[in-house]
Amino acid sequence: MPASPTATPERVKEANVRYHDAAAREYDSKWGIDFGPIGRQQVRGKAEKALGAWPDRPFGDALEIGSGTGYFSLNLLQLGLIERLTATDISPSMLAELRATAARLGLEPRTETVDAERLPFEDRSFDLVFGHAVLHHLPDLEGGLAELHRVLRPGGTLAFCGEPSRYGDLLAAVPKRGAMLAAPIWRLLVGAPARQVDPAERSDGHELEPAVDVHSFRPHRLATMLREAGFEEIRIRGEELLANAYGWTVRTLEGSAEPDEVPRQWRELAFRAYIALQSVDAALLEPRLPAGLFYNLVLSARRPLASRR
Numbered sequence: 001m002p003a004s005p006t007a008t009p010e011r012v013k014e015a016n017v018r019y020h021d022a023a024a025r026e027y028d029s030k031w032g033i034d035f036g037p038i039g040r041q042q043v044r045g046k047a048e049k050a051l052g053a054w055p056d057r058p059f060g061d062a063l064e065i066g067s068g069t070g071y072f073s074l075n076l077l078q079l080g081l082i083e084r085l086t087a088t089d090i091s092p093s094m095l096a097e098l099r100a101t102a103a104r105l106g107l108e109p110r111t112e113t114v115d116a117e118r119l120p121f122e123d124r125s126f127d128l129v130f131g132h133a134v135l136h137h138l139p140d141l142e143g144g145l146a147e148l149h150r151v152l153r154p155g156g157t158l159a160f161c162g163e164p165s166r167y168g169d170l171l172a173a174v175p176k177r178g179a180m181l182a183a184p185i186w187r188l189l190v191g192a193p194a195r196q197v198d199p200a201e202r203s204d205g206h207e208l209e210p211a212v213d214v215h216s217f218r219p220h221r222l223a224t225m226l227r228e229a230g231f232e233e234i235r236i237r238g239e240e241l242l243a244n245a246y247g248w249t250v251r252t253l254e255g256s257a258e259p260d261e262v263p264r265q266w267r268e269l270a271f272r273a274y275i276a277l278q279s280v281d282a283a284l285l286e287p288r289l290p291a292g293l294f295y296n297l298v299l300s301a302r303r304p305l306a307s308r309r
């Protein structure tokens with residue numbers, strides 16, 4: 001649900017820092033983030049969809065905004081799509097998790113805690129500017145896109161995945177509500193007790209969830225904003241319909257139980273089913289249905305070689 005229209009940009013950003021700082025430690029397990037073969041395969045698939053194909057040559061200098069714990073950028077580094085990574089985020093704790101994972105994987109990204117709307121980088125510094133599930137958190141999206149355009153080199157590529165579509169966001173409410181109703185029966189079936197919410201956890205960011213999401217997107221409106229920011233060769237696609245409805249159902253069910261009591265076999269089976277549904281979406285639905293129907297939008301664009309600004 002988007003933030004209140006009266007929330008100031010500063011409040012949205014402050015809420016983002018508090019919410020993501022509080023979420024950082026459990027973030028990877030909550031969202032099933034993986035840095036092994038499965039994670040790399042997922043991220044490769046998303047990048048291919050956004051870019052239209054896997055590029056022949058890697059990008060030299062790459063900047064990620066809203067890197068979080070590194071799901072997208074560390075997997076892209078491992079895949080060799082980028083040579084030098086600058087990973088940034090407004091939340092210091094998310095970046096601390098990213099650094100710990102990078103060290104474990106033997107990777108050496110540069111990291112900076114920064115607001116994506118005010119980047120401390122020179123004009124024309126990067127060949128690729130990218131991100132995953134972050135544009136919808138930026139209060140001044142027009143200003144943010146202008147900033148991304150500024151730091152891209154002429155001919156450089158912009159690529160984003162995992163941005164919620166307007167219609168997909170509404171659709172996601174259905175499985176969430178259904179799963180909340182079904183949760184007591186599901187907990188009985190898998191033998192997991194109801195989650196006891198720690199008051200500290202409740203006052204430490206979780207109540208901010210509705211305050212951090214400021215946009216969901218209509219594809220044609222997003223394309224217009226990109227064009228107005230100076231980009232060309234804009235492509236926007238939809239991603240995940242069945243997988244997403246299923247994913248929200250599973251996350252809502254699991255979130256209702258004590259995390260350590262959810263059986264491992266359930267988690268493994270649920271994850272495998274999710275991956276299978278992603279394949280069904282990619283093979284059958286994504287090529288045929290309009291982008292706006294899907295939960296996520298993936299996009300790419302280019303800064304023209306002869307930029308006027």
Ligand SMILES: C[S@@+](CC[C@H](N)C(=O)[O-])C[C@H]1O[C@@H](n2cnc3c(N)ncnc32)[C@H](O)[C@@H]1O
Nearest residue numbers: 016020066067068071090091115116132133137
């Ligand atoms: C939904 S999380 C996604 C994290 C990561 N990209 C991933 O896909 O796992 C959004 C991230 O954007 C960051 N963020 C929110 N507002 C931001 C801003 N104004 N500037 C930079 N990062 C921001 C949050 O701190 C958070 O880490």
